[in-house]
Amino acid sequence: MPGMEGGTVLIAGALGVVGRATLDVYAADPAWRVIGLSRRRPETTAADDWISVDLLDGPETSRAIAEAGHITHVVFAALQEEASLVSGWTSESQIGRNRQMLETLLDALRSAQSGVTHLTLLQGTKAYGVHHGAYRMPARESDPRFIASNFYYDQEDLARQRAAEDGFHITVLRPQIVCGFALGNPMNAVTALGVYASICRELGQPLRFPGGPACLQEAVDAGLLGRAIKWAGSEPRCRGEIYNIANGDCFSWPTIWPSIARRFGVEPGVAHPFSLAEVMADKGQVWDRIVRKHGLRPYSYAEIVSSWQFMDYLLRYGKTYPHHSIVSTIKARQHGFHDCMDTEAMFDQIFAQLQQERILPPA
Structure with missing residues (x-):
């Protein structure tokens, strides 16, 4: 694939289903230095470095990012849910907390002048309002947002604003039912x-x-999604775009x-x-x-x-x-990602x- 030159990738939420799989995909490529970030440190990891920090703690996040050195790519897969999972998806506290985590990290990267060129942001079909009921199918990336509040929207607006201010690119991925393993x-x-x-x-x-x-x-296999994340971070056609990602059936x-x-x-x-x-x-x-x-x-x-x-x-x-x-994955295929399962x-x-x-x- 074009543009796969390597760099340093920071994976926030690296112990989750998405983060673990993405870390493994990047770690298999010797052209990449991989930094995992999570609140707790794993016993073993394929990452080159690990940052153990709570993204709601601004000073500690800033210190850790400053010590990490040059970072070219960021994958934001960090997520905090309410104890009452489904009802929590529309709660103000859940929305505010998840927006704050991204803002804390972006502030730290800006302060450290880390050199970020690309941010990949993870969403899902809640962006189409699936948790409120039936939606237009197959959902396409150009469909309008659902009227209800959603932290996806707050994070995306923040990311696009910072990208314009700080000179990096973003790509938003919307997978369906990510399947893998994470405690x-x-x-x-x-x-x-x-x-x-x-x-x-x-x-x-x-x-x-x-x-x-x-x-x-x-659904989508976590490894397949990890490969889509790596593709999105290095493919010029992905800059500023949104893609649905699924297995293909x-x-x-x-x-x-x-x-x-x-x-x-x-x-x-x-x-x-x-x-x-x-x-x-x-x-x-x-x-x-x-x-x-x-x-x-x-x-x-x-x-x-x-x-x-x-x-x-x-x-x-x-x-x-x-x-x-059901979502359409045609756009990702047209732009060069053909993986399926x-x-x-x-x-x-x-x-x-x-x-x-x-x-x-x-x-």
Whole structure:
């Protein structure tokens, strides 16, 4: 691809699903120096350097960025959610906090004269109002913003203003259902599904589909998204643009449900709508038993699935009509990003990887 000359990339939110995958993509290229940034420091990392700082702490962020030296590219994948995940998406405190994190980092980069040339900002289909109901499909990047407040809009406006003032470029990416692994991530569908399936097997239960009516959705593999982020940071055509990013196909949960059940050695059972947030709330002891039985990594129940509310939302529990979510990825293809993946195969590959790494139990 043109323009892949290398540099120094700072990945904010480097322990999340998006950040971890993006870090791995950049770290595999020796032309790049990779700096991870998060509130906590990992035990091991492929990054060249690590900044452990809270982006709501302005003085500490400024000190750390000044010590980091020259930085050419920034990937902003940092995110803080409310305890009540879905309702929190429209809360003033969530919007203000996430805007403040970006502003703190941009202030620090400006003060340190870090030399940033490009910022990649992560959004999602909430930019089209998916969390409020059905929207125009397939959604295109040129569609108008939804009328409700959204931290995506505040962050994007701030980033574009700073880009004009400080002389760097920005690209906004809007992925659908990012699938990978990260501890404590409230929007981690693959791990949550694996934990649900494992608990069903431990209790001798079928893997009942708990969601609402079948609908068409899209997802994206975290590694594929990481490659899209690296492309966007170095492709001149991406400057100032917005791109939807997805695997390239559609899926329906009821259709792929039997393959998920097979992966974990349980029967799919008969669909039975119920709230995972309610039913799974008291299953911590069952998970601890599974961890001991199979010698899994000793992650606590709250660490490995920090919010079942997200699964209720994804599976459309409580809906009485199909709530499809489809975006157009034509613009990214036209500008040179052609990566794609079979979504059902992606789920199975990630499950297999998590089983191999003793995060989820074998079938």
